[in-house]
Amino acid sequence: MNDASGPPDLDAIERASARLAPWIHRTPVLTSRTLDALTGGTIFLKAENLQKIGAFKIRGAMNALLQLDEASCAKGVVTHSSGNHAQALALAGKQLGVPVCVVMPRTAPVIKKQATEGYGAKVVPCEPTLASREETVERLIAEHGYTLVHPFDNWHVVEGQATASWELLDQASPLDIVIAPVGGGGLLAGTAITVNGKSPSTQVIGAEPKNADDAQRSLVSGKIEPSHDPKTIADGLRTSLGERTFAVIKHKVDAIVTATEPEILDAARFVWERFKVIIEPSSAVAVAPLFNGAIDARGKRVGVIISGGNVDLEPLFQAWAAKIVD
C-alpha cells in the first residue's frame, strides 16, 4: 500500500498544493447576495464542481500517484469505487502513464463504468458486497502487484483533498466557519488539518445526510459507527468513516451536522437556480445546514466546499427531447 506513516502536517499540505498545481484547476469561489441575505452571513462556495472530472477527488488521486515510486508506477494501481474517485484515479493514471484498475460492483450504473473506461482504466466487476470487493482487490494485488489507492483511508489521498481548503483560505480569509461534506471522511479530515493549522480560530463542521449519519454517531460514541446500506440521494456520502479519517476527525472537527433528504434537495435547487451551476446532492448536504437551522451563519463568514457536480442529467434532457419538433 502506498501511504504515509501518519496524517500530513501543514508543510506537507503546502507541498502537495505546489505538487498538484500543474495538474488541477484552482477552482473559483462563488458568492451570491441572495444567499447572504437569506442566511445573514457572507457565504463562499469553493466550487470543486468546476474541478477536473467534476469533483475534488482528482486532488487526492493525483497526489497519491505523484508520490508513488517508479517500480510501483510501472505495475499500476487498483482501487474500489463506483463514484468520483474511480474517474479521478483513472484520469490521474492516464496523465501520468500509470495503469489503473478499478473494482466496481456489477450493479453500478453503466455510465459510471463507461466514464472510468473512457479515461483508459480497466474496470473489474465484483459482487455488490464488501467481502467480494475486498477479495477481488486482494486477488488483483496478488496477481499484478498493483498498489492500492484507497478512496479516502489513505494519508496521501487525505493530503491531496486538504489542498481544496488551502486554496479556499487563500481566496476567502478570514473565515469563521468552514463546512465540508463527510462520507468516508477524506475531504473532511484534510479540511480539518488545513483549517486547524492555518486558521486556528475557524470552526470546521462536517455535514452528512440524516439518513447516513455515521460520522455524527461516531463522534458521539468515540468509535466508528458504520451506516449499513443507508438510503440517501447523496450517493457520494453513503460510505462510512475509515480508521485514518476518523482519527483526524474526532480530534479536529468541531461538529457534525445533518440534513434530511428534502432539505438536501431544496439546497441543491437553490444553488442550481441562483448560482446557475450544477452541484451534486452530496454537495448540497453542506449547503443545507445554512437553511435548516443547524448552522447559524448570521454575521459570520462561512466557506462551504462544494465537492462535485457529477449528476445524471438524463431526466431533464429527456423532458426537453420530448418537446422538440424537428
Add this chain to the structure above:
Amino acid sequence: MNDASGPPDLDAIERASARLAPWIHRTPVLTSRTLDALTGGTIFLKAENLQKIGAFKIRGAMNALLQLDEASCAKGVVTHSSGNHAQALALAGKQLGVPVCVVMPRTAPVIKKQATEGYGAKVVPCEPTLASREETVERLIAEHGYTLVHPFDNWHVVEGQATASWELLDQASPLDIVIAPVGGGGLLAGTAITVNGKSPSTQVIGAEPKNADDAQRSLVSGKIEPSHDPKTIADGLRTSLGERTFAVIKHKVDAIVTATEPEILDAARFVWERFKVIIEPSSAVAVAPLFNGAIDARGKRVGVIISGGNVDLEPLFQAWAAKIVD
C-alpha cells in the same frame, strides 16, 4: 417612447459600460480543453448565464432606465415579454425605484409571472395574439403615461446589450469570430456594433434555430421575413427581428448560421456536462454551430455569448424527489 435617434456608436457603448458597471456583474469567460480539442479552436464562453436575473437582458433594461428622465421615471415603464426581459426590467425598476408594468400573454407559464412579480413589477395579462398585446400596451400607456421599453427594438436596449461583447473583447482578445444568438436581434445588433468598431477584423456571426430562421432569410432577401409561431426548444429565439435591429444586422453581421433542435440539445448537454453550468437552449444555439459544421473553428479564437441560464429544472428535481426515502 424612450429611445435614441439612431444606433449607438463605440463611444456611447463605452459610456454605457461605465454606467452599468455598478449595477451588473462583469461575467467570467469560461474555457474547456475538451471543447478546444473537439473543435480545433480556442473557444471562450462569455457567461451571461451567470449575470443578474440569469441573462444578459439586465444590461439593456438597466441601460434604458438609467437614461430615462425624472418625470418619465416617476410615471413608470411598460413592456411586453414573458421571458428574461420581463424579469430584467422588473429588477432594474425595483433597484432604481421606477414602477414597471409587464404585459404577458395569459398562456405564459405561472412561474414566469411569479418571477416578474417577485421583483415588484405589475403583470397585466393579454390574449396570446400580437393585436391584443399591442392594444393592451397602448391602453396602459394612454392611461398611465408609461414609457415603453421594447425588449429589443430600442437603441438604449441595443446599447446595453452591446456591453457584453465589450467585456468579452477585453477578456479574450484577439478573437477571430464572435457568435451571438439571434431572436429579436438586440444582442446580435449590439454585438455587431461593438465588435465591428473595436476589432474590425473579427467576424460577427448570428446563430438561430433552423426552425426559427427568420434572421437568415431576412439577410438573404434584404427585408424582414418574420417567422410565424416557430416551434423551437430555444424559447428565447422565437421572436423575429425588429426594424432597428435588422438595420444594424444587415450591414454589420457577416453570416447567420442555424442549428436543428437535436443539435441544440446536444450542445446544451455538452456545456452542462463539461462546464457544469446551466445554460438555456437559446444559448446552446450559439454553441451548436461549432459542432454541426456551420462554423469551422480550427486554428481560430472564437468568442460565444452564452445569453442566459433560466430553464425549468422541474423534471430533474421531480426525478430526484421520487427517489428520496425520508
